[in-house]
Amino acid sequence: MKAANQAAVFGRRKEPHTVIIARGNEIRHFTVRPWVAAAAGSALAAVAVGYLLATSYLVLRDDLIGATTARQARMQHAYEDRISALRAQVDRITSRQLLDQQLMETKVSELMARQSQLSERNGRLGQVLDRASVVAEPVAPAKTPDERASLTGKTIEAADTLALAATSEAMRPFSFWSTRSITPDSESRADRADKLFVAINKSLRSIEDEQVQRIGTLAENAYQTADAISETLEGAGLPVDADLGQSGVGGPLVALDNPMAFDSKVKELDEALDTLDRIKTQARKLPLANPAPGYSISSSFGVRKDPLIGTPALHSGMDFRAPYGSQARATAAGVVTKAGWNGGYGRMVEIDHGDGFVTRYAHLSKVLVAPDQKVVAGDEIGEVGSSGRSTGPHLHYEVRRGGDAIDPLRFIKAGKKLGQYL
Incomplete structure (x- = not known):
């Protein structure tokens, strides 16, 4: 202790x-x-x-x-x-x-x-x-x-x-x-x-x-x-x-x-x-053109009083009132078969267009084409006159087929209608 x-x-x-x-x-x-x-x-x-x-x-x-x-x-x-x-x-x-x-x-x-x-x-x-x-x-x-x-x-x-x-x-x-x-x-x-x-x-x-x-x-x-x-x-x-x-x-x-x-x-x-x-x-x-464009018709196709003797007669074509020396033109392509004096036609041009169609241009004062010459529509073939059996300057125009005369006015009217197509 x-x-x-x-x-x-x-x-x-x-x-x-x-x-x-x-x-x-x-x-x-x-x-x-x-x-x-x-x-x-x-x-x-x-x-x-x-x-x-x-x-x-x-x-x-x-x-x-x-x-x-x-x-x-x-x-x-x-x-x-x-x-x-x-x-x-x-x-x-x-x-x-x-x-x-x-x-x-x-x-x-x-x-x-x-x-x-x-x-x-x-x-x-x-x-x-x-x-x-x-x-x-x-x-x-x-x-x-x-x-x-x-x-x-x-x-x-x-x-x-x-x-x-x-x-x-x-x-x-x-x-x-x-x-x-x-x-x-x-x-x-x-x-x-x-x-x-x-x-x-x-x-x-x-x-x-x-x-x-x-x-x-x-x-x-x-x-x-x-x-x-x-x-x-x-x-x-x-x-x-x-x-x-x-x-x-x-x-x-x-x-x-x-x-x-x-x-x-x-x-x-x-x-x-x-x-x-x-x-x-x-x-x-076909001859559808006008051979004397701008000129009126003085005598149509058909029976008429003959301008020289006054008796009824067949007018085988149509006449255009055209002055002396004016142009006559081809209405379709073809070959000239006649070009010269032809009795009552006077100076005449005839064109063969084929298929039996023939056109005539008569009483011309001058012929501007020769036989066998080829032409086309609108070519000048002569000048208007009063040669042959005629009373004054004009163009006598005919259309024939197989030798028979046809009213040219039908062709011209058809040509006017077909102008826009041809």
Whole structure:
């Protein structure tokens, strides 16, 4: 009790611990001071903690390494999947682009074929329109060179421009690695190409339809002109080939958009122009012109009182009140068969027009042609006078067929009606 109280007294030093080791006769003792014990305890604790940490590391190292490796593997797989997806997307876009390119090339080939067809038609249209401008001009006036180019030269220029635009759009370079190539712009480009081809096809179809329509109009006008000439000649009682321009009709239906439509229309136009050409040729052989244009008729065809003896007589022609020396003109193309004095006709010119038609121009003061000379309508063949059995200056004009006299007025009236066609 006392010792305890003494140890508690402030300022008294504690005695260090002593360790005594006895072995046989040997006795050893060690004095253990407090700081040594603390240091030894700390060292022992440090060793224990290090051992525990080393043991934990060795136990957990494989798990840590495995987790790190798994994470790296997942990241690598994710990158590879992304790269594969991008490659697949690029492949799809590339395939689509190639398909679009092939489709555009096919369409361009079709357009070029149609352009070549239009070029071929151009040559045929040029000849047909030139012929139509000569044969069918009165009813269906031929287009001027500038207008005609819209059906010939301009069709080729338009087709060339359209085909060039399509080719340029189809052959535009494509960048496989550009960002725009994998964006919706590629779709819009395809849409633009489709719209372009639709517009080109529409334009070409418009050109083709215009060609076919124009050819059909020319053919219809040619037939109408031929019918008008034929009806005028028949109405005047003049001879005309009854079968001219008439033929059996029929055949399979050919749609307007059929490639054969153009050839069919051109063939129809050729036939119409042939018909019109034949009937014009036939009409031009008839003496339809006026031998003394601008002068009035003083005596018509038929029975009249003879101007010299006053008895009824047949007047085989018609007289034109024309002054002395005025021109007498041929009324149709032909060959002069007589040119000189011919009894009561005085100085006379006779022209053979073929098909049995003959015209006579009598009482001339001067003959300006010679036998076997070829003349055309409107050629001056003599000058008006009063030679032969005549009472004064005038032109006596006769039309005969097969030797029989025909009223010339029918021919002149028919010629006035047909003047716009011939």
